[in-house]
Amino acid sequence: MNAGLYQSVIEQSQDGIAICDENGVMVVWNRAMEQITGVPAADMLGLKV
């Protein structure tokens, strides 16, 4: 499975998915996460937790 497919699955998921990398930087904040939390991905991606 290539990266694009993962990206698509994550984005289409009904569950909110958020992933931080080893450095604590938010790298995934999908649409469902945006809807559930009311926080846009733009505000979260790249943010270091």
Next chain:
Amino acid sequence: MQFTLLPEAEQTPARRTQLKTDLTEFLRTGKLPDANQLISREYIHPNGTRLYVEGMIFPIRTESGYMLANFVRDISEYQHTQMALRKNEQVLQEYAKQLEALFSASLTFAHLSEPRIVAENVLALLESQMGYRRGAIVLYDIETGKFQLLAHARMGLAEQEFLDEIVKVQRFFEMESGITRWVALNGEAVRLGDVNADPRYLCADPAIQSELAVPLQVGGETIGAINVESETPDAFDENDERLLMILANQAAVAIQNARLFLDTRRRADELAAINVLRQRVSQTISLEECAAVATQGILDATRANVGFIMLLEGDDLVPISVRYRDFERTFDDLPTHKIGQCLCGLAVSEKRAIYSCPIDMDERCTWNECKQLGLRSAAVVPLIRGDQVFGIVGLGSESEHHYERHEEFIETLGSVIANGMNNALLFAQEQQRLREAEVLRQAASSITARLDMKEVLEGILDGLAVVIAYDSAALFLRREGYLHLLAGRGFPDSTKLLGAKFPEDEFTNQVCKTHRPLVLEDALAVDDFKRWGDVDYIRGWMLLPLIARKKVIGFMSVESQIPEAYEETDAEFATAFANQAAIAVDNAQLFEATKKRQDDLSILFDVSQLLASTMQMESVLQLIAKYATQLRGLGSGAIYLIDEESLFLGATTPPLPENFPAELRRANLAEHPHIAKALSSRKPVIIADVSETSLSTAECEVVELRSLCSIIYIPLLAGARLVGALILASTNGVREFLPDEIEMYQSLANQAALTIENVRLYEASRHHASELEKRVAERTKELQTLVNLMAGREVRMAELKKTIKKLRKQLVDAGMEPIANDPLLEPGYFDKKIRD
């Protein structure tokens, strides 16, 4: 982000620091306390929406360490559904609890037969299942408009406090206000969160803040209400109302069933009581026994304290039986009541049952003996036979008892008693009739077997004494417009009265007119009452008609020294005897008349025989005068023979002197107008009393000479021919000539006239015969000469014999005896003569 998802209360700086530390550690080790666990949280969305989310944190191992992955799911919809389900489950559980309560209640109620116990169970259920500690159940009677507190919650009160509370609440229901009362009257539930805000609320306890009341309804009819109260405002909601409504419906049905059961049982008890009373009453035969049994029976059936029976006598109600039950007091005197007065009298005049409660407030109760006895309630039922009231049965109670609520029962008991009493009355009357019939039979037997008037009259007075008590009594017979006192008893001096005659008066006229007895309660008080003789003692008096063959032939007066000694019933009874007596008197009169007639005929026969035995005129006249005078015991008699206008005194009784001059026997008819009248009218003429009659001089002389008092002149008629007159007279006082006596005298006179006529004819024919004999003798002599001269001339002789026979026949026809041994008729006489 993790911090943001935390509940607001947990979003503290320390928590933030902790989270940061935990996260840093996680990125290095892949471990976190809550990692790999599904966690649910409430979350307030930035748009303000409360969300329910669940999520999980888990590590993703990389070559350089660990990445943190977090997924979150919105479970708000699911959570809301779960919450709704839980709430529904709670509601269902509540209903289940209510249903269980109702089920257990209905099971309990079904076994209860007392409305009060049903109500108490309902309140107990309300407290145990619903926690309502204050409550009451009230019944409403739509007919009386009254409320009855059926049950009240105990509220942990002591017995006396509880009873006081009951009295207080009952009093509140009698007021014209209150929520429960309103609900019972209007049939609608009322739920008040604040009782003081509702003007209908009647404050019985200031602590009460809220109230719920629902109607008890059966078949669309409101029979009462249940109320519950609370010291908490708004203690009851719709669910409470709904539950109480359901419970009230169950309770209403149970209470109604219990009431119907009680009613049915009461009806059964009443029917049993009625049957018992009917049996007990029907086993009695006397009036007194029946009244006593009936009075006790109605006390047992109604549990009243006093029972009594009165019977109607005229306008009076006379007590005949009084009974008490569980009652220490008694009537000092239960007086005779009057129709239309007091409750008993009203029951008679209004012909319906009268009920009174409380009796001391009842203005109709005017005689007060019931009030004085301490009775608080009473019922009086008229005893009715056909459509006539003949008495009353009354009952009273020392407690306030509304007998009218059991009127059907009470009046049925009255009806049973009326039937029993009526039967007893009829039986008593029948017995009385039998007794009276026996008395009458005994009394009548002493008179009907007799025919002699004197014995009959004495027998009547004996019999009357058996029939009714009297101090004196008299028997009068009506004759010639007068009352003849023929028999009497008990008078101070009967001899003065017996045989006397009295004029009829208004009393006898009334009795004659009505053919009914007349009763005077007190003769002393009656101005027109006539006292014959020394009879001042007479007070109670009655006059009975003696009726025979539909005619009043006389009277019987019955007298007593006691006022009001006789009543109408006595008169009726005595009249029955008087009717028997009248028949006996009538029979005795008929017998007397018949006997007299027989005697008269016998005398007439004897006189005829005597008269036939002689043909001598003077003897005949003397016989007639003697027997005619003696026939009815008269003192004087005379026979005058008539010869044109002169009279010849033929004979008298007592007889005239032998040498009475013949010229004195002669009289001029004109000087004896009464004889003349009898002869001209050809009918008897009577002088009832010479002292009161105008007489001629000649008549006066005879009257004085012979001391005549009453005279009868009878014409002597031989067929159509006047022969003379028979004159008969009393010499020892005025007397009456009765019709049968006159008839008998006339018969005798006719017989005498024929005899006189026969004697006259006899004398005339004898004279004629004597002449004929003389001529026959002469002729015979001539014939003998001829025979002598013309012997052998048989033909002439035969003719002569024929002539002689003819003459002899004439003699016989004239009534004369033929000459015995007539030689002329001897066989062969003429032959011998001729031969000689």
